[in-house]
Amino acid sequence: MQTSLGHGIGMRSQHFDAWLHGPVPVPWTECITENILDVGGRPRAALEAARARMPVVFHGVSLSIGGCDPLDAGYLASVRRLCDEIEPAWISDHLCWTALGGHHLHDLLPLPYTEEALEHVTARLLRVHELLGRPIALENPSTYVTFAASTIPEHEFLAELARRTGCGLLLDVNNVYVGARNHGFSAEEYVDSIPPEALWQIHLAGHSDLGDHLLDTHDAPVVEPVWRLYERVIARCGPRSTLIEWDDRIPPIEDVIAEAHRAAAAEQRALGRGVP
Ligand SMILES: [Fe+2]
Numbered sequence: 001m002q003t004s005l006g007h008g009i010g011m012r013s014q015h016f017d018a019w020l021h022g023p024v025p026v027p028w029t030e031c032i033t034e035n036i037l038d039v040g041g042r043p044r045a046a047l048e049a050a051r052a053r054m055p056v057v058f059h060g061v062s063l064s065i066g067g068c069d070p071l072d073a074g075y076l077a078s079v080r081r082l083c084d085e086i087e088p089a090w091i092s093d094h095l096c097w098t099a100l101g102g103h104h105l106h107d108l109l110p111l112p113y114t115e116e117a118l119e120h121v122t123a124r125l126l127r128v129h130e131l132l133g134r135p136i137a138l139e140n141p142s143t144y145v146t147f148a149a150s151t152i153p154e155h156e157f158l159a160e161l162a163r164r165t166g167c168g169l170l171l172d173v174n175n176v177y178v179g180a181r182n183h184g185f186s187a188e189e190y191v192d193s194i195p196p197e198a199l200w201q202i203h204l205a206g207h208s209d210l211g212d213h214l215l216d217t218h219d220a221p222v223v224e225p226v227w228r229l230y231e232r233v234i235a236r237c238g239p240r241s242t243l244i245e246w247d248d249r250i251p252p253i254e255d256v257i258a259e260a261h262r263a264a265a266a267e268q269r270a271l272g273r274g275v276p
Contacts, residue, residue, distance in 0.1 A: 004242075006242075007260040029056055065097070065121055068120075091132065091134070092168070125165045135165070159195050171191070171233065192236065205245040206218060244256055244259045
């Protein structure tokens, strides 16, 4: 488990000016790996300006750890090179698949949670750890379908993956809430089963309520039930590096920072209250 970095915000191109001319009053930031991989210009300058002041984490979207294509050795070599240059606090990606037959689908697609899938992802993840020279953290995805073949609850699949590989878990509390509403499972039971020793990081974000389902849009403030779930996780697991994600209808950076400060206050409330 990593030491908590506090409450940070994701770096987005709309806020590059603030990052370039800083300081941005947050303790850490997270960059989308693919946005800074093998690129120069403003993205690289903003990344380096941030890194000079605070820890940075790389969050990938194209590892496709659940996929059946061979692992992309070129991509992983580029990520490793970037890590050697920037020295991120850690790296993360998602429990999903994103490519088939060499075609990138640019979506984080769900996989069936079976023993066969667990063995498949375990073997690939161990190889990724080898190629990157470090363990990574995996995030629980937002999902809109489930598989009739699944035999393992998602939270148990993640916990077992962490046990077998030593990977960290990036718990997106909003994704848990979205999944719980869409599929009818208990969000409380889900977060209560996350092994504290494997919990490296937490994501918080907003979503859209489309009536018959929730969509993980990252375009709004965190909703009250997600704050309550977050406090539940903190009360049980202790302080954890927490990041606000805002990817659409992005407000001024001050508004995103204010949301990070709300998360810090929620953490304080949860720690004062103790384990429920
Ligand atoms: Fe997330």
